[in-house]
Amino acid sequence: MLRLISFRIFLIIIFVNLNIASVLPASKKPVHAKNGMVVSASKIASQVGVDILKQGGNAVDAAVAVGFALAVTYPYAGNIGGGGFMVIHLRNGENTTIDYREKAPLKAFRDMFLDKHGNFDPSLSQQGATSAGVPGSVAGMLYTLNKYGTMKLSQVIQPAIDLAKNGFTLDYNTAESFKEYLKDFEKYPASYKKFTDNGKPYKAGDIFKQPNLAKTLELIKEKGRDGFYKGRIAELLVKEIKSLGGYISTGDLEKYQPVERKPVTGSYRGYEIVSMPPPSSGGIALVELLNILENYHFKNDEWGSSMYIHKLAEAMKYVYADRTIYLGDPDFYPVPEKGLISKEYAKTIFEKIKDYAVPARDISAGKPVKYQESSETTHYSIYDKYGNAVSTTTTLNSAYGSKIVVPGAGFLLNNEMDDFSAKPGVPNQFGLRGSEANSIAPQKRMLSSMTPTIVLKDGRPYIIIGSPGGSTIITVVLQVILNCIDFNMNIRQAIDAPRIHDQWLPDEIYTEKFGVPLDVKENLEKMGYKFGETRSLGLAEGIMIDNKSGEIFGASDPRGSGAAIGY
Ligand code: DON
Secondary structure, three states, X not given: OHHHHHHHHHHHHHHHHOOHHHHOOOOOOOEEEOOOEEEEOOHHHHHHHHHHHHOOOOHHHHHHHHHHHHHHHOOOOOOOOOEEEEEEEOXXXXXXXXXXXXXXXXXXXXOOOEOOOOOEOHHHHHOOHHHOOEOOHHHHHHHHHHHHOOOOHHHHHHHHHHHHHHOEEOOHHHHHHHHHOHHHHOOOHHHHHHHEEOOEEOOOOOEEOOHHHHHHHHHHHHHOOHHHHOHHHHHHHHHXXXXXXXXXXXXXXXXXXXXXXXXXXXXXXXXXXXXXXXXXOHHHHHHHHHHHHOOOOOOHHHOOOHXXXXXXXXXXXXXXXXXXXXXXXXXXXXXXXXXHOOHHHHHHHHOOOOOOOOOHHHOOOOOOOOOOOOXXXXXXXXXXXXXXEEEEEEEOOOOOOXXXXXXXXXXXXXXXXXXXXOOOOOOOOOOOOOOHHHOOOOOOEOOEOOOOEEEEEOOEEEEEEOOOOHHHHHHHHHHHHHHHHOOOOOHHHHXXXXXXXXXXXXXXXXXXXXXXXXXXXXXHHHOOOOEEEEOOOOOOEEEEEOOOOOOEEEEEOOOXXXXXXXX
């Protein structure tokens, strides 16, 4: 008896002493470093970035090196034939973003993905040459390196060239992933050649060499952006697109320019949020969500409860309804950014949230206050010893994009055109709907959900975070930030923890396997919720910096096989 009592006292002491970070949820410790950290979906690419940091490069040098390396070691989403966004915090306190999102070709037109009956034909927007947008990655990375980097292009691109030329050992997941998409690659001889070993599927342990890609990277090293957007590579790209009935022309490639844009900024419980503006919906949606949720006070033991999920899901529904109506390329459509991210507007949404699930059909885009407005993916996060931070999300859209490898040039083309709203109200591959704001027009950028984000505390980086996951990216990033700020989780726990997602339409919550216990689900069903498919939500790659000690912590999502490497 006495033993039992003392055991109980022992347990009580343990639980009193453990804060939330230690009991919720079971998770390994994050990777720790003193000087710098790179977290990406590929261990080899993370190591490339750390090597650049060790040579004295800054976070931007490392980001460009990792970007090129991912195009070699993680062809699933890493790319030079796609696009992306970079959010940068400089040690001098300045924040900026680089938009190198793909653009619709000059010959694109509004109804290009509708059949003769006016119905949306996803095979045109998601597959083949018509699905490809004008790639932005090379122009964007070179612009950023030139303006904010300290190293020469030849130095940061060399590791990618070496990896492509000499090859690298395939791990199990990468080899299996090539196998999974073999049926798609079979349609394009250059793709089939690249992703098989003379017609045999690759297996774990094989050396994967990409000689054509190595040559393309060499040309970029020699000639800069002209090595990609003009001359041999441009000609090969346009030839392939033409032969497959697509629209990208040499004029499109020559004209492509990245855009440096002012970040979307907001605040959450005293932390500053710096994220990506349109043509990504990510930053605005994230800040709008945080503004709504700031009206609650979350208790530690509320995490994962039905009431917690209810609050998140309702806020998500209103924000995705706004996304559908108001967001698109700001160079083409006046996005009411300030109205959408104002705290007053968020309060009006908070006041609409009931203690039950409001059906999606009763929710529509709100009326943000009018202001004079001026306007399969992968993420990596980098922090350097100087105090610079880079948060980059880059994409080909679907896994391996359009699955088209440009013959002779060795790289995959994106299928980003599916991110446009091909027809008002008709969902794309992520179930996302859109309106006029995101309609197709020549030279327009398709709306994105990518949410590369840096959270600052007292003006210095605290969290560097982002994720792939199509429409779910925004809510993945949101939940990692809430886990850190409201529930005091370390970055590893915050990333490992199960997540949910609600995007207004379809009117259902997505959950992860073993993510929501049965009784919580039952409570939510009583409140009117329906549950959609169970799937893995996102692949977050994050860094957290302890502002007081300067210690750096990194974590790569256990849902993937990336790595956080520090030094
Ligand atoms: O830009 C976007 O929002 C999409 N193209 C992202 C695609 C994505 O995350 C696919 N990965 N799961």
